[in-house]
Every structure is written in C-alpha cells, then in structure tokens.
Amino acid sequence: xxxxxxxxxxxxxxxxxxxxxxxxxxxxxxxxxxxxxxxxxxxxxxxxxxxxxxxxxxxxxxxxxxxxxxxxxxxxxxxxxxxxxxxxxxxxxxxxxxxxxxxxxxxxxxxxxxxxxxxxxxxxxxxxxxxxxxxxxxxxxxxxxxx
Numbered sequence: 001x002x003x004x005x006x007x008x009x010x011x012x013x014x015x016x017x018x019x020x021x022x023x024x025x026x027x028x029x030x031x032x033x034x035x036x037x038x039x040x041x042x043x044x045x046x047x048x049x050x051x052x053x054x055x056x057x058x059x060x061x062x063x064x065x066x067x068x069x070x071x072x073x074x075x076x077x078x079x080x081x082x083x084x085x086x087x088x089x090x091x092x093x094x095x096x097x098x099x100x101x102x103x104x105x106x107x108x109x110x111x112x113x114x115x116x117x118x119x120x121x122x123x124x125x126x127x128x129x130x131x132x133x134x135x136x137x138x139x140x141x142x143x144x145x146x147x
Contacts, residue, residue, distance in 0.1 A: 017046075017050075021043060024039060024043065028040075111139075114142055115135055115138050115139070118138045118141070118142060119138070
C-alpha cells in the first residue's frame with residue numbers, strides 16, 4: 001500500500017514537472033538569451049537530480065536482493081516503540097484469556113462447593129448418591145431455595 005502511494009506521488013510530481021517545463025519552454029522565446037540559457041541549465045540539472053534519485057532507489061532494491069514489489073523503505077522499519085505497540089494487544093489477549101480461565105474455574109469450584117454443602121446438610125438415603133440425576137435435583141432445589 002505504501003509503495004502504491006509512493007508511485008502516485010511520483011506520478012503527480014512528474015506531471016507537475018512536465019507542466020512547469022512546458023510553461024517555461026513556451027515563455028522562453030520572450031526572454032533574453034542569457035536568462036533562457038540559465039533556465040535551460042537549471043532544468044537539466046533538476047532532471048538529472050531526479051534521475052539520480054530514481055537510480056538510487058533501483059540500486060538499493062537490486063543490492064538488497066528484494067523484488068521491487070516487496071521493497072520496504074527504511075522508514076517502515078519497526079522501532080522499539082512500534083514493536084512494543086504490536087506486543088501490547090497480544091499481552092492483553094493473554095491476560096484476558098487467563099482471567100476468563102480463572103473466573104470459570106472459580107465458578108465451577110463454587111458450584112461444586114454448593115453441591116457438596118447440600119449433600120452434607122441434607123438427610124438423604126444412600127441410594128440418592130448413586131442416582132445420576134441427583135446433582136440436577138440438588139441444583140433445582142438450591143435455585144428454588146434462593147428464589
């Protein structure tokens with residue numbers, strides 16, 4: 001995405017340069033010879049500077065062994081603050097998962113403690129402990145008592 005934005009900026013700069021050059025070329029016939037020559041030399045110098053900047057970009061891509069589409073500018077490198085900024089959401093996610101696990105474990109332990117307390121305080125026949133629906137019965141009774 002940054003490369004496409006950079007390409008757009010380059011295209012806009014080139015268009016602007018062409019417009020300025022065409023305006024200068026059109027009006028040079030009205031200027032004295034020495035001023036026209038200085039403007040022509042300045043234009044050539046500006047164009048050569050642009051070519052040098054483009055050549056540096058291409059040579060850096062070639063020297064690094066990367067493809068032009070995957071090239072990252074040096075400004076895109078991750079500084080320490082950027083790395084910390086990327087690690088913070090991961091740490092928050094990890095802390096959240098640990099908190100959820102802790103809360104669920106506490107809730108499960110509390111439910112088992114309520115069932116155990118109900119078992120120990122009620123007078124029940126021994127066959128009730130072997131019944132698979134006994135826990136459901138106790139929960140229903142606890143809910144009925146609470147309301």
